[in-house]
Amino acid sequence: MKQILILASGKGTNTAHLIAYFNNKPIARVKAILCNVPHAGVIQVASQAGIPVMLLEKNTFYNTSIYLDLVKKMKPDLIVLAGFLWKIPASWIEAFPRRIINIHPALLPKFGGKGMYGHHVHEAVLQAGEAYSGITIHYVNEEYDAGDIIFQEKVKIEPTDTVETLAQKIHALEYEYYPKVIADLLTQDLAVETTS
Template sequence: MHNFPAINDRPVRLGVLISGGGSTLLNFLDCIRDGSLNAEVPLVIASQADCRGVQRARDAGLECVPIVRRDFASLADFSDAVFERLKAAEVDLVTMAGYLSLLRIPDEFLGRVLNIHPSLIPAFCGKGMFGDRVHKAVVARGVKVSGCTVHFADNEYDHGPVILQRSIDLPEAVSADEVGRLVFEQEKIAYPEAIRRVASGRLKIDERRTIYS
């Protein structure tokens, strides 16, 4: 059993990884501004140079560095480049915020990388299940409840220990777009809370389980 050391004397330094519009990043910044999340964002890394989130991050005055998988000969080289930048920025936690590139997480970062998934893991998760694909699968299956999961990332898709989940009852005849909007409202609450729990030092990891006390 192990846990992340408490950070209560300064803001938590977040490295934020994005692939799209940066909505989760903007939510972090809103929470930082309103005082509900004691954090700062010294570095944003984008998996695509032209994704909308790059400009949004820069408009917010943040350093945003595109690191693109196709520019590297191997997954190992790509992952090394990402984590070397994160180490240089002295981040405490790495938050995958709609990040779609596969990474190999080095041992020193295990237990320090968080991901959010737009379903209640283990439902509707795994390789190829992300974004609208998840919400379309939810609608096609006709489930009555969906939600989001924040978990520690490891080197398997949607596999690491779950930190917290938030659920919602779905309306009848709901569309995938509406599911996405409803779930994102829960993500806006869940991800900052997960960061607070980890930074508190009170969240312990016991194999595949987390214990928060």
């Protein structure tokens, strides 16, 4: 069985959907959740699911290899960012090449980069008068939202849409597609392992 590690900073809605999805699939399981916000909702999500949580402290994360060494011992097949707002250090990307993925609530390369998360993205999309928004699932590299794109799905923006209604549409896409794309990536890995 494949092992998934989730990095999250917020309420944990995507994390909850990922846990539920893989609880019903014999492909993978969520081994642990790493969180950088001490009272984030995702910690409660993890607790209810019986999944261990590691709290990340910023200086240790960026200036030592302590967390990376612990993660290497966990041997994750995939590291999944689910609303994780810190930039991933180069040492992690080198240790897990094309093994760290992120989901972004817009159609990259538009509306990406530092500070572009959550409602900030939806506000920018609406202000720009875009006809569509959507989600982008991509590999993580050393720049914010700049890694190779794995998957995109779009949704039409109606003239009546607000930041809140657009956010709801984007969340629906995230919940539907993020688990499936993760499963596809892990299944591809299984196929490679079986044939090699």
